[in-house]
Amino acid sequence: MADDELPSDSSLLVIIVDTNPNQRYITEDPKVLTGCLDAVIAFANSHLMQKSRNQLAVIGCHFHKSEYLYPSPGKPLDVRQIDGQYELFTLVEKTIKMRLVNLIKSQPQDEKPGESLLAGALAMALCFIARMRRESPPGLRTSSRILIVTGSSDTAAQYINYMNVFFTAQKQQVLIDVCSMDKHLSLLQQGCDITGGLYLKVPSLEGLLQYLLWVFLPDASERTKLVLPGRGRVDYRAACFCHRELLTIGYVCSVCLSGECCNNLPNSGYCCRMKPVLPGTGPASGIGKYKLSATCALLA
Numbered sequence: 464m465a466d467d468e469l470p471s472d473s474s475l476l477v478i479i480v481d482t483n484p485n486q487r488y489i490t491e492d493p494k495v496l497t498g499c500l501d502a503v504i505a506f507a508n509s510h511l512m513q514k515s516r517n518q519l520a521v522i523g524c525h526f527h528k529s530e531y532l533y534p535s536p537g538k539p540l541d542v543r544q545i546d547g548q549y550e551l552f553t554l555v556e557k558t559i560k561m562r563l564v565n566l567i568k569s570q571p572q573d574e575k576p577g578e579s580l581l582a583g584a585l586a587m588a589l590c591f592i593a594r595m596r597r598e599s600p601p602g603l604r605t606s607s608r609i610l611i612v613t614g615s616s617d618t619a620a621q622y623i624n625y626m627n628v629f630f631t632a633q634k635q636q637v638l639i640d641v642c643s644m645d646k647h648l649s650l651l652q653q654g655c656d657i658t659g660g661l662y663l664k665v666p667s668l669e670g671l672l673q674y675l676l677w678v679f680l681p682d683a684s685e686r687t688k689l690v691l692p693g694r695g696r697v698d699y700r701a702a703c704f705c706h707r708e709l710l711t712i713g714y715v716c717s718v719c720l721s722g723e724c725c726n727n728l729p730n731s732g733y734c735c736r737m738k739p740v741l742p743g744t745g746p747a748s749g750i751g752k753y754k755l756s757a758t759c760a761l762l763a
Contacts, residue, residue, distance in 0.1 A: 471606040473516035474682050475595055477588040478507060481613035482563065483526045485576040487645050488614050488668060495668060499644070502672035503612055504559055507533075508552045509680055516603075520591050521559055522584050523566045524613075526577045529584040531591075532562045579615045581651075582624035585639070589628065592637055607637045608660065610679055611651060614644035619709055622650065622702035629654040640679050644668055649698035649709070656697045659683070663692055 480503055488495050503521075511517050521533040535558050542554045570576075592607045599605055609632070632639055638660040641651040647664055655662040665674050681689055700709040703724040715722040 471604040473518060473603060473605045475518045475592060475605055475607040476510050477520045477591060477609045478503060479522045479524055479584045479588060479611045481524045481579050481615055483576060483579040483615055485526065486614040499668065499671055502675060504556050505672055506675040507555055509676060511551060518595060522587055523563055524579050524581055524584040525566055525570060526579055527570050529580050529587060530566060532559045535562060578618050578620065581613065582621040582628055585628040589631055589637065606683055608640060609637060610640045612642045616646050617648045617650055619702035625650050625654065629657045632658045638683055642679065652697055653699060656694060661691060662694060
């Protein structure tokens, strides 16, 4: 049996919950967010219940910032024991709900909700995983993975940030799983395929907890023994640097690898490593207009 197929002694799970009020299922019925949050909390407690050494972190992703919902920075909450419930489960539930309320209240009231900062939340998750790995005792086998629960639409504005996070996670052997509650997300599906994680578009929010427990609760070593949804066809289209839109055909520079859409190329002519318009001249201030060199090619 290969080393990556051996069961780990501990599993670290970082859950990123998208709480952007601009999501369609929240705008239609804000009470649905409470049910989805309860499903995520039940799923998180199920992860902790599998092994005593399992670790958990939850990050709330909003349109203005992302912050940790669990564990709480500083002194943990004083939780009273509830009959019939494990104290750790009560601590997880109370901490997540309290810090989520503070996150929602901290949003700017005069600012229109924009896109969710999922790329930044992924970077925070990778930093947390790296810190926990450094603090883990020697000889402890720990598997790490990230689960994104979102209902936001796909956006190419964070394309570069997404790619940096995906390849960093691949290098650190961190799986990225995505649970989409609304639309198909091609960029996040690329991250799942790059890191070896699972991608699932939930057909109904009423069965969110069942889908979370069925697909995303098993660890990486256990998934090979289960019948799980296939990855399907992955859309690997890149985003242009000018409009941040996904392209099937576009111009790419072999020097800096920046790509632009066909319609914008003759008019823009900007690239970070291109030749000056006049040979041997350049702006003294370091800011100037550059022309695409002959090394740019049309790729399909």
